[in-house]
Amino acid sequence: MSQTPLPHLQVELDKLKACIHCGMCLPACPTYRVTGSEAESPRGRLYLMKKMLEGDLSADAVGPHLDQCLACHGCETVCPSGVQYGTVLLGTREDLAQRDTSSKRKVKRYIFKHILPNHALLVIGGALLRFYQRIGLRKLVRQFKILKPFPKLDYQERLLPDLPKRKALPTNMVFGDLNGEPVSLLTGCVMDIFYNPVHWDTVEVLVANGYRVTVPEQQCCGALAHHAGETDITRELARLNIDDILKTNPKWIVVNSAGCGSTLKEYGHLLAGDPLYETRAAEFSAKMVDVMELLAKKPLAPFRNYAMHETITYHAACHLYHVQKVKTEPIELLAQIPGIELVPLENAEACCGSAGIYNVEHPELSTEILDSKMSYVKAACQGQGATTLATGNPGCHLQLEKGIQANQLPMRVRHPISILAEAYRAPQNKDSNG
Numbered sequence: 001m002s003q004t005p006l007p008h009l010q011v012e013l014d015k016l017k018a019c020i021h022c023g024m025c026l027p028a029c030p031t032y033r034v035t036g037s038e039a040e041s042p043r044g045r046l047y048l049m050k051k052m053l054e055g056d057l058s059a060d061a062v063g064p065h066l067d068q069c070l071a072c073h074g075c076e077t078v079c080p081s082g083v084q085y086g087t088v089l090l091g092t093r094e095d096l097a098q099r100d101t102s103s104k105r106k107v108k109r110y111i112f113k114h115i116l117p118n119h120a121l122l123v124i125g126g127a128l129l130r131f132y133q134r135i136g137l138r139k140l141v142r143q144f145k146i147l148k149p150f151p152k153l154d155y156q157e158r159l160l161p162d163l164p165k166r167k168a169l170p171t172n173m174v175f176g177d178l179n180g181e182p183v184s185l186l187t188g189c190v191m192d193i194f195y196n197p198v199h200w201d202t203v204e205v206l207v208a209n210g211y212r213v214t215v216p217e218q219q220c221c222g223a224l225a226h227h228a229g230e231t232d233i234t235r236e237l238a239r240l241n242i243d244d245i246l247k248t249n250p251k252w253i254v255v256n257s258a259g260c261g262s263t264l265k266e267y268g269h270l271l272a273g274d275p276l277y278e279t280r281a282a283e284f285s286a287k288m289v290d291v292m293e294l295l296a297k298k299p300l301a302p303f304r305n306y307a308m309h310e311t312i313t314y315h316a317a318c319h320l321y322h323v324q325k326v327k328t329e330p331i332e333l334l335a336q337i338p339g340i341e342l343v344p345l346e347n348a349e350a351c352c353g354s355a356g357i358y359n360v361e362h363p364e365l366s367t368e369i370l371d372s373k374m375s376y377v378k379a380a381c382q383g384q385g386a387t388t389l390a391t392g393n394p395g396c397h398l399q400l401e402k403g404i405q406a407n408q409l410p411m412r413v414r415h416p417i418s419i420l421a422e423a424y425r426a427p428q429n430k431d432s433n434g
């Protein structure tokens with residue numbers, strides 16, 4: 001790595017200096033809990049960043065510790081000094097990415113810039129994966145351990161959920177009452193391929209609650225690029241999204257993926273100082289809401305289904321709980337459904353180890369963090385009878401499904417909006433329900 005200045009870290013220096021080294025964040029930090037190492041804690045990482053800025057430590061020495069951070073923001077929630085750790089971290093990652101000339105970075109950049117924003121390509125990839133699963137190839141690959149010589153690929157293959165048949169939401173079609181409050185729904189990339197039915201559930205619940213929903217022309221939100229420090233790509237995508245979405249003049253811009261929502265709400269910060277976009281980026285961020293946040297603003301419309309019986313526990317996605325501060329809304333909404341029993345999940349707001357592509361890049365640490373999470377999920381399932389684990393982020397969904405499978409728990413993972421959608425449907429008789 002060549003040595004160049006650290007402009008973004010320099011800008012965030014005051015935020016870094018707010019740390020009073022009290023250590024209250026240490027028990028809340030998943031990587032510290034697993035490794036016991038100060039260098040893998042929020043306080044330690046802030047110190048390393050400061051030393052790098054002062055020239056006492058090299059980027060090569062500090063970079064790996066920042067890479068191992070989940071960017072879960074769990075430390076911010078407990079910090080008495082209000083240190084905005086996530087902003088400092090992501091600014092520093094951008095600085096380090098810019099000075100990284102390795103081929104690994106070039107490949108990642110290519111994926112963030114040319115693959116993830118290419119939705120048609122993702123749809124084709126998703127269809128091929130589904131074909132691979134449906135014709136039984138996956139079964140053979142797993143049975144004969146064909147990917148064993150490639151442990152990373154094997155791990156990634158095992159992370160894949162059963163891909164649903166994708167039914168695209170038509171762009172610019174109006175759903176619901178023409179006089180309803182207009183909302184634009186963002187469908188994202190991973191969510192739309194892996195959990196596409198969740199979008200239809202989202203439309204159904206919003207329409208039942210009187211909103212007029214459209215799916216505008218849109219791009220990938222750039223969250224994964226931002227977390228990897230490739231924030232210039234995120235800014236490019238943000239400008240395209242702002243142009244496409246604001247022209248539809250929505251009252252609210254809605255998303256059902258916590259990871260996407262946190263970055264979309266950051267557009268105002270990311271484009272501050274951009275003469276053409278600063279104002280509109282701030283407007284965009286002010287209109288951004290997670291679907292649970294929006295539904296909690298007004299009393300829910302009456303449900304139609306009084307035949308639901310489900311014991312649910314709730315995992316709070318980091319980017320919903322710690323970043324967007326949407327903490328109680330999903331539980332409060334689910335609690336209103338007749339026939340639903342909610343049981344608490346201890347440490348519900350602790351990271352599951354998914355964190356964007358962290359589980360792909362750091363499979364061992366991610367698995368240790370997941371194991372810790374699963375000890376609480378197991379207690380909710382075996383001790384309190386939870387049969388559903390609700391969560392509002394596709395990365396957590398994938399990761400927790402893997403944990404449930406590995407622990408052979410009689411549970412399923414569902415997005416809270418899918419549970420609400422079921423409550424808005426007329427009950428089907430048992431035979432047709434299966």
Ligand code: SF4
Nearest residue numbers: 019020022023025079
């Ligand atoms: S809790 Fe906040 S102030 Fe205390 S060590 Fe952690 S980051 Fe610093």
Ligand code: SF4
Nearest residue numbers: 029069070072073075
């Ligand atoms: S963001 Fe999460 S993993 Fe990173 S230092 Fe904070 S608590 Fe630890």
